[in-house]
Every structure is written in C-alpha cells, then in structure tokens.
Amino acid sequence: MAYFLQLVFAGVAQGCIYALIGLGFSIIFKASQVINFAQGELLLVGTYVVASAVLNWHLPFLLALPLGLLVTILIGLLFERLVLRRMIGRPPFTVLMITIGLDIILRTLVVVGWGSRTIPAATPFTVTSGFNVAGVHLGSSDLWTIGVTIVLCAALYYFFRRTRYGLAMRATALDQEAALAMGIDVRTVYALAWGLAAAITTLGGVLLAIDSLAIDPNFGNAALVAFPAIILGGLDSVSGAVVGGVIIGLTSVLTAGYESRLPAVVGTGLHEVTPYLIMILILLIRPYGLFGSRKVERV
Amino acid sequence: MIATRERGRSRLRQELPREAEPPRLLGSLARWLWLGVGVLALLLFFSLAGDDWFTIINYCLIAAIATLALNLLSGYTGQISLGLAFFMGLGGYTAAFLGGNPPQGALDPWGLGLPVFIWLPAAGLVAALVGALIGPSALRLRGFYLGIVTLALVFIGNYLFRNLSFITGGPQGRNFPVPAFGGFSLDQQNSILGIALTSGQQYFLLILVILLLSALFVYNLSRSRVGRAMRAVRDHEVGAAIMGVNLFEVKMGAFVLSSFLAGVAGALYVSYARYVIPDYWSLSLSIQFVAAIIIGGIADVWGSILGAAFVFALPQVIDYFSLLPPSTGGGGLSSGDLNALLYGLLIIVFLLFEPGGVIGLVRRLRPGRPRLQAAGASAAGAGADAATLKEGGESIEVVDLQQRASGPDEEQGRRRTGAS
Numbered sequence: 001m002a003y004f005l006q007l008v009f010a011g012v013a014q015g016c017i018y019a020l021i022g023l024g025f026s027i028i029f030k031a032s033q034v035i036n037f038a039q040g041e042l043l044l045v046g047t048y049v050v051a052s053a054v055l056n057w058h059l060p061f062l063l064a065l066p067l068g069l070l071v072t073i074l075i076g077l078l079f080e081r082l083v084l085r086r087m088i089g090r091p092p093f094t095v096l097m098i099t100i101g102l103d104i105i106l107r108t109l110v111v112v113g114w115g116s117r118t119i120p121a122a123t124p125f126t127v128t129s130g131f132n133v134a135g136v137h138l139g140s141s142d143l144w145t146i147g148v149t150i151v152l153c154a155a156l157y158y159f160f161r162r163t164r165y166g167l168a169m170r171a172t173a174l175d176q177e178a179a180l181a182m183g184i185d186v187r188t189v190y191a192l193a194w195g196l197a198a199a200i201t202t203l204g205g206v207l208l209a210i211d212s213l214a215i216d217p218n219f220g221n222a223a224l225v226a227f228p229a230i231i232l233g234g235l236d237s238v239s240g241a242v243v244g245g246v247i248i249g250l251t252s253v254l255t256a257g258y259e260s261r262l263p264a265v266v267g268t269g270l271h272e273v274t275p276y277l278i279m280i281l282i283l284l285i286r287p288y289g290l291f292g293s294r295k296v297e298r299v
Numbered sequence: 300m301i302a303t304r305e306r307g308r309s310r311l312r313q314e315l316p317r318e319a320e321p322p323r324l325l326g327s328l329a330r331w332l333w334l335g336v337g338v339l340a341l342l343l344f345f346s347l348a349g350d351d352w353f354t355i356i357n358y359c360l361i362a363a364i365a366t367l368a369l370n371l372l373s374g375y376t377g378q379i380s381l382g383l384a385f386f387m388g389l390g391g392y393t394a395a396f397l398g399g400n401p402p403q404g405a406l407d408p409w410g411l412g413l414p415v416f417i418w419l420p421a422a423g424l425v426a427a428l429v430g431a432l433i434g435p436s437a438l439r440l441r442g443f444y445l446g447i448v449t450l451a452l453v454f455i456g457n458y459l460f461r462n463l464s465f466i467t468g469g470p471q472g473r474n475f476p477v478p479a480f481g482g483f484s485l486d487q488q489n490s491i492l493g494i495a496l497t498s499g500q501q502y503f504l505l506i507l508v509i510l511l512l513s514a515l516f517v518y519n520l521s522r523s524r525v526g527r528a529m530r531a532v533r534d535h536e537v538g539a540a541i542m543g544v545n546l547f548e549v550k551m552g553a554f555v556l557s558s559f560l561a562g563v564a565g566a567l568y569v570s571y572a573r574y575v576i577p578d579y580w581s582l583s584l585s586i587q588f589v590a591a592i593i594i595g596g597i598a599d600v601w602g603s604i605l606g607a608a609f610v611f612a613l614p615q616v617i618d619y620f621s622l623l624p625p626s627t628g629g630g631g632l633s634s635g636d637l638n639a640l641l642y643g644l645l646i647i648v649f650l651l652f653e654p655g656g657v658i659g660l661v662r663r664l665r666p667g668r669p670r671l672q673a674a675g676a677s678a679a680g681a682g683a684d685a686a687t688l689k690e691g692g693e694s695i696e697v698v699d700l701q702q703r704a705s706g707p708d709e710e711q712g713r714r715r716t717g718a719s
Contacts, residue, residue, distance in 0.1 A: 035446075092443060093379055093443075096379060097379075097589065097593055098646065098647055098651075100589055101643050102647065104586065104646070105639075105647075107639075108639040224454075231447060266462075267458075273455050276454050283444065283448060
C-alpha cells in the first residue's frame with residue numbers, strides 16, 4: 001500500500017510537470033491556433049541555461065531560474081516577432097513546419113554549445129530532503145512542484161478571468177477579427193502568449209530536471225509526452241491541460257512502478273508509451289478531449 | 300456546361316494556349332537533352348567514383364525514395380506525418396524477417412531466408428497494410444491530428460522494435476539480408492557483361508532502378524486525376540469535396556501508398572547498412588525527411604531528390620573532405636551540427652520567402668519556361684494567397700474539372716456527390 005501511495009504521489013508530481021509544459025502548448029494554441037513544435041527545445045535551452053548558471057557561474061538557484069526564464073522568453077518573443085508574424089494567414093501545415101525548423105536550430109545550438117554529454121541538473125534541494133508520512137517519502141522537489149503548479153494555475157485563472165490582458169487573450173482566441181474591432185492589440189496578445197508559454201514551459205522543464213537529476217540534448221522530448229496530456233484534456237482548454245497532465249503522469253509512473261510484475265511479454269519501457277496509447281484511445285473515442293471545445297471537424 | 304460534350308471539350312481546348320497541355324514525359328527536345336545529360340553524368344560518376352562516394356550516394360538515393368514517400372503524403376496531399384521512420388522500420392524488419400538467415404542459435408533473431416524479389420515488395424506491402432489499418436483512425440480528423448497520431452506511432456513503434464527481439468534483435472540490433480539474384484549476391488564483387496562491379500556499384504544500380512520507378516510512379520500519379528484530387532484536398536478540403544472528391548479515399552490512398560514506398564526504402568536501407576538498432580527509427584529521422592521535402596520542394600519529384608541530397612548527403616560530403624572536426628560529444632561544431640543548423644534555418648527561410656523550396660527557386664529563375672507555369676510560380680513566390688503550398692499549372696486542373704463535370708461519367712459523379 002505504501003508503495004502504491006508513493007507511486008501516486010510521484011505520479012501526481014510528474015503530472016504537474018506535464019501540466020505546466022502542456023499549458024505552454026495550449027496557451028499558444030488558444031491564442032494563435034499554432035501547435036508549437038519547438039516547445040520542447042525552448043524548455044531544453046532554459047534548463048541548460050539554469051544548469052550552467054548554477055554549476056559554472058556559481059549563481060544561486062533563485063537567480064539562475066529567472067535568467068533561464070528570461071532567455072527562453074526572449075527566444076519565444078523574437079521568433080514570434082521575426083517569423084510567425086509573417087506567417088499569419090498561412091495554412092497550419094506551414095506554420096507547424098516552421099516551428100519544426102526552430103526546434104532543429106535550438107537543439108543543435110545546445111549540442112554545439114554544451115556538447116551531447118549528460119550534465120547534472122541544477123537543483124536547490126538535496127535528494128533526500130523532505131519528510132515521511134505513513135511510510136511515504138514526500139520529497140521536497142515533488143512538494144514544490146505540486147505547490148508551484150497549484151499557485152501558477154490559480155494565478156493563470158485569475159489572469160484569464162479578471163485582468164485586462166487575460167481577457168484580451170481570450171477574446172482574441174475566440175474571434176481574432178472581432179477582437180481587433182474592439183480595439184485589442186492582437187500583436188501584443190500574440191507576443192504575450194509566446195512569452196507566457198515559454199516561461200511556464202521552462203519552469204516545468206527546470207522542475208523536471210530537478211526530478212531526473214541530469215539532462216542531455218534529448219531532454220526536450222519531455223515536451224512530447226505533454227502532447228498526450230493536452231490531447232487528453234482538450235487542446236484549447238487550460239484546466240484540461242492540468243487534468244490531462246495528472247492522468248498521464250499517474251498512469252506513466254504507475255506502469256513504471258508495476259512493470260516488473262507484469263508478464264514478460266510486455267517487455268521493457270512500456271511506461272514510455274502508455275501516454276501515447278492513452279492518447280490514441282482518446283482520439284478514437286473523444287477527439288476533442290475531456291474539456292476541449294467540440295470544434296473538431298471530421299472528414 | 301450546357302454545350303454538348305464534344306463541343307464543350309473542343310472549345311475548351313482551343314481557348315487554352317498550347318503550353319497548358321500537360322507536358323509529356325519526353326515530349327520535347329529539351330527533355331531528351333536533359334535525359335542525355337543525366338545519363339552521361341551517371342555514367343561518368345559510375346566509372347570514376349570511388350567506394351566512399353558510392354556509400355554516400357547510395358544512402359542518399361535510399362533517402363530520396365523515402366522523401367518521395369513523404370512528399371506524396373505531405374506535399375501533394377497536405378497531410379502532416381511524423382511517422383515515416385516507423386513505416387521505414389516496419390519495412391526494414393519485414394525484410395529482415397523474410398529474407399534474413401535462419402537462426403543458428405536459440406537467441407538469434409528469426410529469418411526465413413526468402414529471396415529478394417519476395418522480401419523487398421513484401422516490406423512495402425506490410426508497411427502499406429499497417430498504414431491501411433491505422434489510417435482510418437488517424438485520418439478521421441482534420442488538421443494536425445494525423446501529425447500527432449503518427450508522432451505517437453514513432454514512440455510505440457520504437458517500444459515494439461526494442462521488445463520484439465525475435466525479429467528485431469532487441470536493443471543490440473541484428474543483421475539484415477543482402478539482395479541476391481540466384482548466385483549473384485550484391486555484397487561481393489560480380490561481373491556483368493564482363494565488367495567487374497564492386498558491391499557499392501551493384502547496390503547503386505539496384506537502388507537507382509527502384510528510385511527511378513518510384514519517381515516515375517509519383518510523377519505520373521501527380522499528373523493523373525488522382526493527383527489532381529490530392530492537390531485539391533490539400534488546397535481546399537471543402538472545395539475538393541464539392542467537386543466530388545472523396546476526401547477520405549484520397550487521404551487513405553496517399554497514406555497507404557506513402558507507407559508502401561517508405562517500407563521499401565526501409566528495406567533497402569537495412570539491407571545496405573547491414574546492421575541497424577531499433578533506436579535508429581526515431582522521431583529525429585522523421586523530422587529530417589520533413590526538412591528534406593520543405594528544402595527540396597513541396598509536391599515535386601525533383602524537389603524530393605534534391606532535398607534528400609541536401610539533408611542526407613551534405614554532412615557526409617563535408618566529412619569526406621574533412622572540413623570540420625568529427626563529433627566528439629564535447630560540444631563545438633561538427634559537420635552533422637552544421638548541417639542541422641543549416642537545414643533548420645533553411646526550413647524557416649524557405650517557408651517564409653520561397654515555399655516552393657530549392658526546386659521552386661530553380662523553376663522561377665529558369666529562362667524560357669511555359670507562361671502558365673510562370674504565372675503559377677510567381678504567385679506562389681509572392682506568397683499573396685492563403686494556399687501557398689502549390690506549384691504551377693493550376694489552370695490545367697480547372698480545365699480537367701470542367702471536362703469531368705460534362706464527361707461520360709456525369710451521372711456517376713452526380714450520384715457520388717449527392718448534389719442536384
């Protein structure tokens with residue numbers, strides 16, 4: 001039982017990370033109907049900057065984190081300003097392809113700059129920090145992850161419901177032309193969406209790096225696991241990203257935890273594909289996800 | 300069209316300038332000349348190049364077949380797929396299972412030892428069959444859902460390839476069959492008509508023939524009614540449906556054909572590389588092919604070949620001339636990195652400024668091209684319209700659609716669309 005609870009706790013924590021990364025996808029998708037394929041590499045650059053700042057330049061973690069966020073926000077804003085703004089009105093096919101271009105560039109820059117070796121991740125915690133409750137070890141990093149996600153989601157909720165720019169973003173997502181007619185600066189909204197998404201995703205990445213202790217140039221693939229999370233929750237739903245993230249995190253961690261007890265036919269690495277299996281299932285049954293709007297068009 | 304069939308048809312033909320006729324494959328002197336130049340260049344390369352060059356070119360030609368496969372699906376039909384690596388892997392392991400040597404020990408992966416003219420087509424057929432099974436669920440939804448489903452396929456495929464070790468050899472990989480025609484095995488020196496050929500040269504001939512067949516197939520398909528339907532689906536789904544195109548059928552057809560070609564390319568790859576680990580069939584391989592079609596040219600046969608050459612041969616060429624230090628894992632710019640940076644940048648630059656890719660650029664700059672194509676190319680180049688990913692010659696398509704509406708199968712067409 002304690003083992004199960006331990007796995008559930010770890011699963012929720014990991015789910016929160018996927019939720020944060022997934023939020024990055026859905027904020028950009030909501031604002032501009034673009035699936036940003038480069039999300040994972042924004043996260044990669046961010047975690048590498050934070051790791052370097054702590055390990056090589058000996059900055060305190062709390063200073064390194066904003067530095068990493070700043071770098072990815074800048075990349076996101078620049079890409080939006082220089083490239084995506086010229087792509088408005090092009091088919092989604094083209095726009096998705098162009099984010100693949102950014103993805104390749106960022107990943108290669110990381111390999112060129114830091115090498116393809118595994119490096120230790122920056123962490124403010126020691127591995128054993130935390131406390132025990134009823135035989136379950138609640139690690140500090142996991143507790144912080146869950147806490148940060150809850151606070152951030154509350155802040156986002158407030159932002160989208162109550163603030164001027166949050167409302168502007170929702171209006172733009174609903175109807176770009178109408179928003180323009182109401183005097184909303186759609187360009188600012190797009191820039192805001194990219195900046196916000198880059199920052200949230202990077203935060204998720206840094207938390208994931210703390211969890212996995214080390215990073216390498218494939219670390220950005222973590223964002224691809226967040227894909228099933230947002231499909232599950234609904235591409236354009238912010239709360240859906242969180243629920244989807246937690247479901248994906250739980251199933252993935254539970255499969256990993258019980259994999260050794262499954263029959264040998266299953267083989268190794270099943271937990272790496274359970275998120276995708278769940279996603280395909282969801283696409284078959286409920287293609288707009290659990291919370292998404294029913295705008296999906298069938299052929 | 301109110302006029303009778305014969306009159307309507309002839310009138311339309313007269314109104315069009317001669318250039319609007321769909322070009323015949325070898326219909327003009329210029330094309331014969333290009334063919335001659337091409338054959339001459341191939342002969343020169345074949346007789347002068349060393350083994351290293353054959354290695355580079357052979358991989359590049361195999362990649363060109365796979366790039367054609369992706370272009371058929373993404374370029375002509377407009378369906379984003381990231382699953383090419385999965386279908387190549389399927390083809391590769393089908394080839395290994397059917398053509399590989401029977402196991403010697405208990406731990407050896409299985410193999411039936413069948414000849415090449417069974418395992419090579421079978422590799423394509425199995426990939427196509429799996430495509431046909433997956434297609435209905437993946438193509439049911441519009442937009443980038445196919446991209447997301449095929450992304451999942453790559454990961455699921457990787458898991459299967461790693462675990463089905465009785466076929467794939469598990470994470471350690473396995474050996475693959477060599478094409479052999481009777482006693483004529485491609486991995487050793489043979490002589491044809493008294494000319495001694497190295498293994499690389501023989502593979503070159505085999506791969507070249509298959510590439511030519513695939514290229515001819517895709518080229519002819521793209522000029523047929525099916526090809527026009529594919530482009531109509533890409534450019535405007537609703538419009539295509541109104542014209543009587545069965546969207547699902549066209550998408551499925553493109554997906555299955557693309558899977559077939561990818562499977563064949565995968566089988567050729569494993570047979571030439573002789574040793575492949577399951578992790579080779581990764582997402583980054585798929586992405587390289589996406590880069591190849593964008594850089595080479597969307598919906599273009601020559602574009603596919605050029606794109607494959609750029610993405611898959613350039614790093615080897617840079618390595619061959621030792622222009623950059625080899626990758627050590629410690630950072631610094633290696634040839635692979637330089638190439639990746641370059642094609643990442645080129646994807647962005649081409650999509651922004653020349654959606655037709657390298658081949659679009661060439662076609663635009665080439666003097667003395669037909670007028671109609673020029674109009675199409677410059678429209679695409681200006682990027683003025685929403686559907687930018689199209690090549691020249693739209694007017695031809697319009698004519699054909701009109702003909703079709705008043706053609707002999709008019710009744711059938713009406714019944715299918717359910718209109719009037």
